[in-house]
Amino acid sequence: MRLTLKDVAYSIQDTSIIEDISIQIKAKQFVGLIGPNGSGKSTLLKTASRILKPHSGLVHLDGQDLYELSPKQTAQEMSVVSQETALTFDFSVREMVWMGRHPHKRLFQSDTKEDRMIVDAALNRVGMNGFKERSFMSLSGGEKQRVLIARALAQEANIIILDEPTNHLDIHHQLQLLDLVKKLEVTILAALHDLNLAAMFCDYLYVIQNGQVVSSGTPETVLTTELIREVFGVETEIKIHPITHKTHITFLAHV
Amino acid sequence: MEQLLPVRSLKKGDNDDITQERLIERKAKRRFQLLLLLFFCALVLSITFALTLGPVKMSPITVWKIALSHLPFFGDYIDVNWSQAQERIIWDIRLPRVLLGAVVGAGLSVVGVVIQALVRNSLADPYILGISSGSSVAATLVILFGALPIFGQYALSLGAFIGAIVAMVAVYLLAQVGGRIQTTRLLLAGVAISMILSAVTNFIVTLAPKESGIRGAMFWMMGSLAGAKWEYIMIPTVVVLVGTFYLLFHSRSLNVLLMGEEAAATLGVNIDSFRKILIIISSLLTGTVVAVSGSIGFIGLVVPHLVRLLIGTDHKRVLPFSILIGMILVIWSDVCARMLLAPQELPIGVVTALCGGPFFIWLLRRSSYSFGGGSK
Numbered sequence: 001m002r003l004t005l006k007d008v009a010y011s012i013q014d015t016s017i018i019e020d021i022s023i024q025i026k027a028k029q030f031v032g033l034i035g036p037n038g039s040g041k042s043t044l045l046k047t048a049s050r051i052l053k054p055h056s057g058l059v060h061l062d063g064q065d066l067y068e069l070s071p072k073q074t075a076q077e078m079s080v081v082s083q084e085t086a087l088t089f090d091f092s093v094r095e096m097v098w099m100g101r102h103p104h105k106r107l108f109q110s111d112t113k114e115d116r117m118i119v120d121a122a123l124n125r126v127g128m129n130g131f132k133e134r135s136f137m138s139l140s141g142g143e144k145q146r147v148l149i150a151r152a153l154a155q156e157a158n159i160i161i162l163d164e165p166t167n168h169l170d171i172h173h174q175l176q177l178l179d180l181v182k183k184l185e186v187t188i189l190a191a192l193h194d195l196n197l198a199a200m201f202c203d204y205l206y207v208i209q210n211g212q213v214v215s216s217g218t219p220e221t222v223l224t225t226e227l228i229r230e231v232f233g234v235e236t237e238i239k240i241h242p243i244t245h246k247t248h249i250t251f252l253a254h255v
Numbered sequence: 256m257e258q259l260l261p262v263r264s265l266k267k268g269d270n271d272d273i274t275q276e277r278l279i280e281r282k283a284k285r286r287f288q289l290l291l292l293l294f295f296c297a298l299v300l301s302i303t304f305a306l307t308l309g310p311v312k313m314s315p316i317t318v319w320k321i322a323l324s325h326l327p328f329f330g331d332y333i334d335v336n337w338s339q340a341q342e343r344i345i346w347d348i349r350l351p352r353v354l355l356g357a358v359v360g361a362g363l364s365v366v367g368v369v370i371q372a373l374v375r376n377s378l379a380d381p382y383i384l385g386i387s388s389g390s391s392v393a394a395t396l397v398i399l400f401g402a403l404p405i406f407g408q409y410a411l412s413l414g415a416f417i418g419a420i421v422a423m424v425a426v427y428l429l430a431q432v433g434g435r436i437q438t439t440r441l442l443l444a445g446v447a448i449s450m451i452l453s454a455v456t457n458f459i460v461t462l463a464p465k466e467s468g469i470r471g472a473m474f475w476m477m478g479s480l481a482g483a484k485w486e487y488i489m490i491p492t493v494v495v496l497v498g499t500f501y502l503l504f505h506s507r508s509l510n511v512l513l514m515g516e517e518a519a520a521t522l523g524v525n526i527d528s529f530r531k532i533l534i535i536i537s538s539l540l541t542g543t544v545v546a547v548s549g550s551i552g553f554i555g556l557v558v559p560h561l562v563r564l565l566i567g568t569d570h571k572r573v574l575p576f577s578i579l580i581g582m583i584l585v586i587w588s589d590v591c592a593r594m595l596l597a598p599q600e601l602p603i604g605v606v607t608a609l610c611g612g613p614f615f616i617w618l619l620r621r622s623s624y625s626f627g628g629g630s631k
Binding site: 088 | 507508525569
């Protein structure tokens with residue numbers, strides 16, 4: 001499933017948040033969005049996932065206009081995992097993941113054996129099968145994120161959009177979560193804060209600054225000392241790490 | 256990391272795990288069905304008991320015989336061994352009152368559940384959208400100044416309903432920005448409209464020509480089932496039934512709504528239209544219920560919390576349970592309202608608040624229920 005954004009713009013009260021952004025994500029690619037706070041990453045993800053309607057420009061899913069699909073059809077193709085969920089009322093882990101089946105259920109349809117199998121498989125996949133009856137609110141941050149990933153999996157969508165999914169997680173759980181996502185074999189669009197993690201996991205990066213794409217390409221080509229100084233205002237040393245063979249950034253000082 | 260992503264091979268142990276899980280799930284389901292049955296029996300007993308109580312005591316058997324004798328088919332098989340007076344007390348006075356109580360209780364509880372899901376706030380109750388204050392204005396006008404004489408004996412109910420709808424439309428329009436309803440605006444618009452209309456009600460009361468009328472108006476505002484008639488039951492029953500069925504069919508979407516606006520949208524709920532439908536349904540339900548019973552407080556706030564404490568948050572279960580418990584609570588509150596100071600009557604709202612308040616405080620002090628506050 002391909003996701004294409006063409007000349008997408010969004011503004012709040014005459015202040016432009018993102019301007020004419022074009023992005024292409026090929027099937028099964030892991031694409032990262034990086035950029036400083038307030039650069040428009042979240043807004044871009046929200047326009048891509050239909051939470052915000054862009055004021056101009058087009059969002060296409062496999063060549064079809066996103067806004068010609070119903071919300072249900074969109075949710076069958078695309079799922080979203082955001083930073084954290086503030087719940088008002090508590091649900092069990094099982095109930096949370098079952099919600100992923102919502103876009104696939106018609107009005108009078110009851111829950112089937114197949115749904116149950118999908119939910120179980122999703123929970124298995126994230127290693128949360130033993131937590132089914134636990135209350136969602138009682139889980140740790142990392143466990144909550146894994147449950148939300150399971151919900152996205154139960155949605156059986158071909159694209160998963162992640163908005164800084166590793167916020168509030170320690171390094172172990174950050175790696176665990178991204179590793180899990182990477183192995184899913186679906187198209188991923190993720191906004192990431194940590195440049196080293198972005199370098200480790202992403203196939204392709206878009207760098208956003210002041211609501212515009214300033215650079216794009218593979219992590220090795222995009223992540224240069226010049227670009228990071230320009231965009232983030234930080235002096236760095238960049239090497240290919242001998243063990244991971246990935247781009248590794250050492251931060252030296254802010255400019 | 257590997258141990259977290261186990262490659263599932265179907266060993267014998269796994270199968271055991273799965274059957275174990277199924278057993279637990281089945282057990283949970285059976286517990287739910289059992290509870291449902293239990294509360295249904297409690298409802299039938301409550302109705303029976305409420306019918307037998309009053310200045311004229313009657314046996315439960317006579318009470319049911321009288322009630323069933325009016326059914327088209329059963330009626331032919333029941334021997335009439337009761338007096339005309341007994342018949343009138345049960346059929347014309349007590350039965351409509353008890354049934355009205357049941358419908359009102361069901362309606363208020365369902366709306367309480369929906370409103371709390373809609374605004375994702377555990378403090379919300381059916382009156383938060385200003386509906387009861389709208390009907391109060393109309394009701395005081397009818398009671399104190401005999402407004403709407405063209406509607407005859409239905410002036411009070413119809414007036415109250417119209418008042419509710421006017422208030423609802425005002426709140427709805429105020430909460431709308433660019434075709435979308437914003438939760439905070441909805442709540443604040445509800446509060447603002449409530450305040451304004453309460454002031455108008457108070458103003459009307461101070462202008463009242465007769466002292467006795469003020470008592471009547473007060474009584475109505477605190478809620479009462481004393482005026483129950485068969486004609487009052489039909490419309491609220493239909494409205495509550497239709498509304499409840501719609502909500503039951505959309506219980507999945509209600510669950511998803513609790514995930515928050517953005518998450519719900521990405522899970523396939525058409526959030527703008529679903530919200531509007533929910534507002535309209537809860538307003539219509541509240542409007543019709545308030546029109547026949549005044550604004551009975553606390554039921555719509557307490558019942559959803561009580562039910563979630565018992566069986567969790569899944570709306571597929573919360574809705575039927577809320578209906579049963581709401582019915583039972585209102586029937587008993589009305590029994591208290593009739594009996595406590597007999598032959599005087601108390602407004603039922605006084606009873607629900609006096610009994611519900613302490614119960615709510617008890618619930619508040621329990622550490623295991625979080626009231627949607629987040630942390631346990």
